[in-house]
Every structure is written in C-alpha cells, then in structure tokens.
Amino acid sequence: MALVYASARGKWVLTATVLGSGLAMLDGTVVNVALPRIGEDLGGGLTALQWTLNAYTLTLSGLLLLGGSLGDRMGRRRVYIAGVLWFTLASVGCAVAPTTGALIAMRALQGAGAALLTPGSLAILQASFRREDRSTAVGAWSGLGGVATALGPIVGGVLVGLAPWGWRLVFLINVPIAVVVIVLARRFVPESRDEQATGRLDVPGAVLASVGLGGLVYGLTEGPATGWPAVTVAITVAGALLLGVFVLVESRTAEPLLPLGLFRSRQFTAANLVTFAVYAALAGALFLLPVQLQLVAGFSPVAAGAASLPITVVMLLLSARMGRLSARIGPRLPMTVGPLVAALAMVWLSRVDAGATYLGAVVGPMLLFGLGLSITVAPLTSTVLAAAPDHQAGVASAINNDVARVAGLIAVAVLPALAGLSPAAYGDPASISAGFHRAVLIAGAVCAAGGLLALLTIRNPAPVATGEAAEEPHEHEDPALRCAACPVLTPHIKPR
Numbered sequence: 001m002a003l004v005y006a007s008a009r010g011k012w013v014l015t016a017t018v019l020g021s022g023l024a025m026l027d028g029t030v031v032n033v034a035l036p037r038i039g040e041d042l043g044g045g046l047t048a049l050q051w052t053l054n055a056y057t058l059t060l061s062g063l064l065l066l067g068g069s070l071g072d073r074m075g076r077r078r079v080y081i082a083g084v085l086w087f088t089l090a091s092v093g094c095a096v097a098p099t100t101g102a103l104i105a106m107r108a109l110q111g112a113g114a115a116l117l118t119p120g121s122l123a124i125l126q127a128s129f130r131r132e133d134r135s136t137a138v139g140a141w142s143g144l145g146g147v148a149t150a151l152g153p154i155v156g157g158v159l160v161g162l163a164p165w166g167w168r169l170v171f172l173i174n175v176p177i178a179v180v181v182i183v184l185a186r187r188f189v190p191e192s193r194d195e196q197a198t199g200r201l202d203v204p205g206a207v208l209a210s211v212g213l214g215g216l217v218y219g220l221t222e223g224p225a226t227g228w229p230a231v232t233v234a235i236t237v238a239g240a241l242l243l244g245v246f247v248l249v250e251s252r253t254a255e256p257l258l259p260l261g262l263f264r265s266r267q268f269t270a271a272n273l274v275t276f277a278v279y280a281a282l283a284g285a286l287f288l289l290p291v292q293l294q295l296v297a298g299f300s301p302v303a304a305g306a307a308s309l310p311i312t313v314v315m316l317l318l319s320a321r322m323g324r325l326s327a328r329i330g331p332r333l334p335m336t337v338g339p340l341v342a343a344l345a346m347v348w349l350s351r352v353d354a355g356a357t358y359l360g361a362v363v364g365p366m367l368l369f370g371l372g373l374s375i376t377v378a379p380l381t382s383t384v385l386a387a388a389p390d391h392q393a394g395v396a397s398a399i400n401n402d403v404a405r406v407a408g409l410i411a412v413a414v415l416p417a418l419a420g421l422s423p424a425a426y427g428d429p430a431s432i433s434a435g436f437h438r439a440v441l442i443a444g445a446v447c448a449a450g451g452l453l454a455l456l457t458i459r460n461p462a463p464v465a466t467g468e469a470a471e472e473p474h475e476h477e478d479p480a481l482r483c484a485a486c487p488v489l490t491p492h493i494k495p496r
Helices: 008-042 045-074 076-095 100-128 131-160 166-172 174-188 203-226 230-251 260-264 266-296 301-329 332-349 358-386 390-418 423-427 429-457
Strands: none
Touching (some): 008 045, 008 076, 008 131, 008 174, 045 076, 045 100, 045 203, 076 174, 100 131, 100 358, 166 174, 203 390, 260 266, 266 390, 301 332, 358 390
C-alpha cells in the first residue's frame, strides 16, 4: 500500500532515507578539511591525500549502476541496509587506518558501500509513496540531504580541531547515524523490488561499467595534475572505449544492467542532459570557491567551508515546497528558471576578491545560489524518476546519480584549464583570483545553458481527464513501455 507523505510512517521512511544518503553526502565533503591533519599524522605526501578523496569517488561512480540494479532485483530495503552496514564498517576501518595506503583502501570500500545505498534511498521514496506525494518527498529529501553536504566542512573542522588524532572522529561519526538508519529502515521502510526482473544479474555489464568509469575518472583526475603522460592518456582512452563496449553489450543483453530502453523516453534523456549541465556548473564553481576564499580572501578552512551554509538553509526551507509546486505546474518552468537563477548567482560570485568578507561578498550570492538550486533539484529528480517505469526506479536513480557525479568530475578536471589556472598558479594569489573569476563566469554560462536546454526539451505531463482521477498517470513517451502498476500493455500519458 502506497504511503501518504503526511503520515507518521511516511515521515519515518523519509528520515531513514535522508539519514542514510546523508552518510554518503557527508563523507563526500567532510574529509576535505581533515586532509592536512591526515598528512601530518600518516604522511604520504600530496598524491596520497588526493587519492584519499579520489578512491571514494572512483568506486562510488563505478558501482552506482550495479547498486541500483541489485536493489531493484534483490529488494531495495535489503540492499539499502546492506550498503549502510558496509559503509559503516569501512568508516571504522578508515578511523583506525595505520597508514595512508590502508586509509585509501578503506575509502575505496566506503565508496562501494555508498554505491549500494545512494540509488536505494531515492528508489525507496519512489516505490513507497503514492504518486501525488512523490515530488514532495523528493523535495524534502533534496533539502534535508543537502544539509549533510553543506555541514560536512564545518563538522570536519570542529572534529579535527579537538585533538591531533581528531581526523579519525570524522569517520567514527558515521557509526551512531548508521545505527539509527538501520533501526528505522527495518521497522518502517516497506520492501520493494522489480517484480519483472528475471534471469541472472548482468555481471559483464557491471564489470565493463565499473572498470570503464574507473578508467575514465582516473584519467580525468590524474591527467590535469600530471600533464597527461602517455600512461594516463592510455587509461583514459581505454576507459572510454570500455564504456562504448558496455553500451554495445547492454543493447544485446536480455537483462541489462543499463536498460537502454529508458533513453527512448525523451523526458528521461532530456532530464539527464539538464542534470549534466547543472551539476557540472555547480561542481566547478564550488570546487574553486574554497580555494579563492582561503588563498586570496584569507578565510580559515572552517570559514571557507561555512560559505555553503546559506545554500543549505534556503534548500531546507524551500525544496519540499518547490517539489509540491512542480507537481502542480509541471517541471518545465522550474527546471528552466532555477538554473538561470543559479547562473546569476555565479556571476555575482565572480566579484569575490582579496579583502572580501563573508557578509559583504559571500552571503548574497550563496542565498541566490540556494534559491536557484531549490527551484531546480526537486523537479529535476522527480522528472527523472517519473520518466522511468516504477519497477526501474533504482536503476533510473543510479543513472542520474552517475550523470551528476561524472559531470562534476569532468568540470573539476577541465574548468581550471579553461580558466587559465595551471598548477603553478596556486602559488600566486593574483593568478588564482583572475582564474577564479573566469572559471565562475564559465560555470554560470554552462548553468544557464542547462536552463535553456530544459526550456527546449522538458515537457509537462498532460493533466488527467475528468473522471479518470482514480487512475494514476504514467509519464512515459513510449507506449510500449510497461509499468509494474499496469496489468496490460496500454498507452501512457504523453508529455505535452
């Protein structure tokens, strides 16, 4: 039975998914502030610290599709709980790591656990709530989950400052949160799965996707830092080729890891293209902002991390409301206006320079940035999930997550070079500042392009005709796609 958002059980389901996905979001940002202390305690140099971050991203990106597919087949609640448990055990391993090599290995295992739980959190919402409440639930998930991302640098700064070994607390904080998530999930989250999935798991597809994405991400991470030596170029090209082989294999597999039929829906494809543009701009701007604030404006690491707090506050207040608004008026207008508002915020942010203050130069553009994201994220996420059949919610969520993360990785790798920021520039505040101004303006242009893309490609679902209110509409353009809720093949409502 579908849950009502305002019900007590609905609130507990939302809490369980927000806290669980928040673990993965938190560890994507909280470690940044701890890196200098990790280097002092364990040694290993700059490269080791880079891989402390990158090992997590590599396994998370490479295994997201597998995590979504496992949840759809084996039970989303079961795989979600397994991912939380795996993630927590790896976090304890990080906390007790005696060397940088051991820490990097545990971070890779953390990313694998995050790949199991991340797509499951959204798929559980999609499968658990009644259709008219899903946009609201996703909006609340976006706003509340964003708190973990924004608070990560601040929490990390506080914990690291407690003692020389305080960086280990950054990982141990996951344990009590995970216990709460597991208890709530077992008690309140209903089990769901793709009842149409038959046959074996697509192991060749899982290997090709993981290794291909891993090679591509490795190249994009190492290439800009090392000047693209031949071995890095070869690994990057091999990763891209393996992803091409992956697509070919998926087109010929009876039970594919990546159902290419999803992309027959113009709505699904368009929403993922908008996701790529918006998240590339977001990642590029927020990657360089802490550097500008610390090395040019003189902010402390914790103060620079706090720059994103206004985004969190606005998203917490508005995301659920924007989800409800999108459900009433359709996603096209919010997904057009939101990126344009965020682009204006990036233009405003380009004024941050030496002598900038938090109140004078940071709060304003960050509030506007938060408004743009609040308008965008919930409708965007809901559109991706609504464009896929309900029984494929897990893999649809995993695809969208991967698109967002790969967009961020590409932006972080390419944007500094486009803005004229070379490795040598990091020793010159004037060069950093000039490059930051250009980079943020480029990111703003990409974000605005995402809004225009939404205007041209996203369609609002047609309203249900009078007398058909009891029938739940399905927003799939391909009438041959069959939903789990449909007893027979019937044409679905097409976007207008």
